[in-house]
Amino acid sequence: MVDYTGAFKAAAIQAEPVWLDADATIEKSIALIEEAARAGAQLIAFPETFVPGYPWWLWLDSPAAGFAFFGRYHENSLTLDGPRFARLLDAARTNAIAVVAGFSERSGGSLYMGQALISADGELVHARRKLKPTHVERTVFGEGDGSDLAVHDTPLGRIGGLCCWEHLQPLTKYAMFSQHEQVHVAAWPSFSVYKGAAYALGPEVNTAASQLYAVEGQVFVLAPCAVVGDAAIDLFCGDDPVKQQLLQRGGGFARIYGPDGRPLADPLPEDAEGILYADIDLSAIAVAKAAADPVGHYSRPDVTRLLLNTTPRRPVEQTAPLAEIFQEPSLAEPETAQA
Known part of the structure; x- marks a missing residue:
């Protein structure tokens, strides 16, 4: 593990996506990436499922009613090898800024709540899926696996991320802490419902x-x-007064915190769009850990320990056909050497 002690500026986004429109939301994301890079940020973090927006209909009606949105949502979800995702890679490279994107990932016929760490040279460092979608989210999204609980070495330090209520799962958090995470992206969808x-x-x-x-x-x-x-209210609620009561405007509460828990950026009004900035000095982590390191000197592994299975879970494991594994010897006679 590399020992990072550097300092840099980081950015956290508070903004409204262009709902159920991946291309327009990516355009908006690129504009935010460019703005943050001009301000000197070297890392920018986006909300949960920012592309193509969080599926708020889940909390407002029956699963059957949600089918009216699902086809469009599926079409506007991203594939990691697709041209839409490639635009985010290119934006990171062009602006020399690391990006942690939040998006709905499409894989075959299934959707997952995705986060991707993209390096400043436009390379995909890691893509993860929310380990356990929360409550009604499970009617749309599948689950990740243990390989998604990972922290990665980057030029800015050891970076990891989780989505929304993964931050209420103690063992999930401890799995991340155990990998000596230094910068964490806690992606949220808004607090509007x-x-x-x-x-x-x-x-x-x-x-x-x-x-x-x-x-x-x-x-x-x-x-x-x-x-x-207003665009979200129009799309998800229409003229239904009950739905308008369930989903309300605002909900933006972007924050940046230091390793001692102190706020590092002044918050925006909950209905405002913008970017929060903070200077990250990794040397402050050592001071914080001097008091309490839950995976080091402040742990008691003889009393409590975590079992972490990081094996990828795939529905199909392909093996070579038996004929390729057990090659039958040729029935032809070997050629005799010529004198």
């Missing part, structure tokens, strides 16, 4: 989850968060 009726879904709990992740793991946390605006 069931306001006042479901406290656990609101900003108080979930910004606290990002802050607690920072102080528990002694890591810098970038917590990008999307915004729900």
Whole structure:
């Protein structure tokens, strides 16, 4: 493991996607990448499923009613080898900035809640899938596996990421801490649904989850968060007053935290779009860990330990045909050597 002690500027996005329109949202993402790069940022983080936007219909009606959106959502989800995703790779390279993208990933007939770490030279470092979609999300998205709980060496430090309520899963967090993460992207979709009726879904709990992740793991946390605006209300609620009550405008609570849990950027109003910036000095991590390192001197592995299976889980494992494994000897007589 490389020992990083450098400093750089990082950016966390608070913005509204162009709902269910991958191409337009990628255009907007590229503009934000360019803006952050001009401001001197070397890392930019985007909200959960920013492309093509979080599927808010899941929380507003029956699964059957959601089929009206699903075809369009599926078509506007990204494939890792497709031209849309390639535009994000090119934007990172052109602007010399590392990007942590949030998107709906399409693989065959299935969708996954994806995050991708892209290097400043436009290479895909790692793509992961949300390990366990939350509640109604499971009617649309499949699950990731243990290989998705990974932290990666980059020129900026050891970077990892999780989505939304993965930050409420203690063992998942500990798996990330154990890999000596230094910069973490906590991607959120916005806190706009069931306001006042479901406290656990609101900003108080979930910004606290990002802050607690920072102080528990002694890591810098970038917590990008999307915004729900008029376009989302028109698309997902229409003229239905009940749906308009369930999904409300705003919900943007992007944050950046230091390894001691302190806020490093002034927040924007919840209905505003913009970019939060903070200076990241990795040398501060050593000071934070001097007090409590949960996977080091502050652990008790003789009492509690984590079993982490990082093996990729695939529905099909292909093996070579038996004829290729057990080659039958040729029936032809070998040629005799000529004198």
